[in-house]
Amino acid sequence: MAFEEIIGQERLVDNLKKIIRSSEISHAYLIDGLKGVGKKQFAISLSKAILCLNTSRESIGSDNCTSCKKFKDNNHPEFHLIEQDGSIKIEEIREIQKNIHIKPYEGNKKVYVILNGDKMTVQAQNALLKTLEEPPGHSTIIITTNNLKALLPTIISRCQLLKLRPQGVERVANYLVEKLGINQEEARVTATFSNGLIETAKNIYYSEEFKRRRFKVIDIAEKLLSTNTMNILNEIEFFNAEKDDIEEIIDLFIYWYRDILIYKETQEDSLIINYDQYIKIQNQNKIIEFAKLRKAIMILEEKKQQIRGNVNYLLAIESMLLNLQDLFNNN
Ligand SMILES: [Zn+2]
Secondary structure, eight states: OOGGGOOSOHHHHHHHHHHHHTTOOOSEEEEEOOTTSOHHHHHHHHHHHHHOSOTTSSSTTTSOOHHHHHHHTTOOTTEEEEOOSSOBOHHHHHHHHHHHTSOOSSTTOEEEEETTGGGBOHHHHHHHHHHHHSOOTTEEEEEEESOGGGSOHHHHHHSEEEEOOOOOHHHHHHHHHHHHOOOHHHHHHHHHHTTTOHHHHHHHHHOHHHHHHHHHHHHHHHHTTSOOHHHHHTTHHHHHHTGGGHHHHHHHHHHHHHHHHHHHHHOOGGGOSSGGGHHHHHHHHHHSOHHHHHHHHHHHHHHHHHHHTTOOHHHHHHHHHHHHHHHHHOO
16 A cells, blocks of 8 residues: 555655655654554555655655565565564564664665564563664664553654554545445444444454344344343353453444434434444334433443453353343333
C-alpha cells in the first residue's frame, strides 16, 4: 500500500512525506496506537516511502522506482521485518545489530521494523538501546506498540513518537464500501463493531467466527424471552467453548440490549449497531420494558467484572443467563 493510501492519518503522512523529501528522516520511530488502528500497515508503508528512490516526487513510495517494485514483491534486501508471536528475545535484536552496520546494497537506506516492540524482553530492549544511542547513518528503526508502558523510557525518548488515531466509524464504513465492495448495511455493522478501527473492521469482516458468535448471541437473546429453562441451560456449552473470549461475547449481548434501548428512545433504525437485525430489535422492543433493558445491561456488566475476578466461570454464566431469563419473564 502506498503511503498516501493510508486512511485517517493524513496529517501525519503529509508531515512524514515532507521529512522524507528533505532527507531529515529520523533514526528511530515509535508508532503508538490502539490494536486494530493499522500500525503494521503504517510501518510498512512508511518503510517503503523511506526506501523509495524517487523521494523528490509528490507520490513517494508509490512510484515505479526499482526500490518500490522490489518492496511490492516482498523482495527488498534493505527491508527487515521482525514479527513474533511470543516475546522478542535478545537474539533477534543481536541479528539486527549484526546486519545494521553493513552498508546498504541498494539505495542508501536500511529499514528495520519491530512489530509489537512492547513484547521485547528487558534484555532485548537494553540491547536495542545501544543501537538507538549510536545508530548508523543509513538506518531507520521503526517500532510499533499499543502498550507504551511496557517500553523502557530510555527507548521511548530515543524515538520520534508517531501517534495513530482511530479512523472513526464513518470513515471505516466508507472504506469498506469503496475499497472492499461491501454493501452499505454490512459495512455499517462491521465499522460500528470495530469501534472505528480499520484493521479491526477488516478482521471482523473476514472472520467467520465473529459472524457465528454474533448470530449465536442474537439467537440466545431470543431464547431468553421464553420461560424454557432447559433451552437456556443447553447454551452453557457454547459459553464453555468460548471461555477465552467471554468478554467479547458479553459485549455482543450488551450491544444487543443497548440497541433495543436506543430504538425504544429514538425509534430510529439508523442509530442501532445491529442494523441488519432491526426487525428483531423492533419486535423485542415491544416485549421488553425500558427498566428491564437497563437492568439487563447492568447484569451483563456485573458478570463481566465477576468473571474477570476469580469466580467459578460456569456458575457465573449460569446465573447470568437465569437472571436475564427471570428478568424478562417476571414482573
Ligand atoms: Zn519508489
